[in-house]
Amino acid sequence: AQSVTQLGSHVSVSEGALVLLRCNYSSSVPPYLFWYVQYPNQGLQLLLKYTTGATLVKGINGFEAEFKKSETSFHLTKPSAHMSDAAEYFCAAVRQKVTFGTGTKLQVIP
Amino acid sequence: EAGVAQSPRYKIIEKRQSVAFWCNPISGHATLYWYQQILGQGPKLLIQFQNNGVVDDSQLPKDRFSAERLKGVDSTLKIQPAKLEDSAVYLCASSPLAGQGTGYTFGSGTRLTVV
Numbered sequence: 001a002q003s004v005t006q007l008g009s010h011v012s013v014s015e016g017a018l019v020l021l022r023c024n025y026s027s028s029v030p031p032y033l034f035w036y037v038q039y040p041n042q043g044l045q046l047l048l049k050y051t052t053g054a055t056l057v058k059g060i061n062g063f064e065a066e067f068k069k070s071e072t073s074f075h076l077t078k079p080s081a082h083m084s085d086a087a088e089y090f091c092a093a094v095r096q097k098v099t100f101g102t103g104t105k106l107q108v109i110p
Numbered sequence: 111e112a113g114v115a116q117s118p119r120y121k122i123i124e125k126r127q128s129v130a131f132w133c134n135p136i137s138g139h140a141t142l143y144w145y146q147q148i149l150g151q152g153p154k155l156l157i158q159f160q161n162n163g164v165v166d167d168s169q170l171p172k173d174r175f176s177a178e179r180l181k182g183v184d185s186t187l188k189i190q191p192a193k194l195e196d197s198a199v200y201l202c203a204s205s206p207l208a209g210q211g212t213g214y215t216f217g218s219g220t221r222l223t224v225v
Contacts, residue, residue: 004152034213043114043201043216044153090152097166098143098214100152 002027004093006101014109019063019078021104023091026072031093033074035065038088038103047089050074061085081108112136114217116202122223128190131220135183135204141165143214144177144187145201153201159185192224 007022025031032051036044048059055067061084065076074091086108091101115134123129135142140161145153156175158166162182170177174193179185189196199221203214 009150036216041218041221043116043218044203044214045216046213049213092152098155100154102150102152 002031002093002095002097002099004091004099004101006089006091006104008104009102010105010107012107012109013081015083016080019076019081019085019106021076021089021091021106023065023074023076023101024072025074025091025093027093027095029095030067030069030072031095033065033067034092034094035059035063035074035076036090036092037061038090040087044090047076081106083108083110114202114204114215116200116217116220118220119218120221120223122225123192125194125224126191128188129192129222130186130188131200131202131222133185133187133202133217135185135202136215139204139206139215140182141205141207142179142185143203143205144185145203147199147201147219149198156187189222192222194224197222197224 003026005024034049035047038044048057050057050067058064063078088103088105090103093099142159144156147153156170157177159179162179177187199219201219202217205214
């Protein structure tokens, strides 16, 4: 069965520091991969997605993610954290079904 | 483009009562999904519709949960009777096709509290 693992349920960074949120998937055939952001009391908003082609994917709000097949990873990064980035982030993999990770709450410290 | 609409935003009920949630997907989206998101967990798919047909309801607790999408547009999810463990956010999402590679658009969700 497909699974998605997000390392670290809580991540804290200082404003202006690098953001790195980790996501690994388990699948013999690479799935489609997504990152979503969820602000308090809101639904999930698509940040970026990898389907085929270029392995470095750029998304909204300055986020990007790199698909690494050899590492079965799809880590999310942002060079400089902003206070408005504080939210919960979910990685998801799609094959026949959608599988979400358990989420990572990002705290940005001023 | 209007997003996925859900109502109500919040609902508090007592256990053993019934409750219904409504979802109106993006116009033209054939596929509609209901997810349950328990606090501290990722969303879990409850049911997937393709037009007005059920594609996947393997994780829907059918003894108490039901869902329909009669005209292939909007959908309702019902819980009867509710249990304490049903407290969660219920998210509706839609996509143009079956979702592979197209991504989904999520609604804001309905936060259910069962007391």
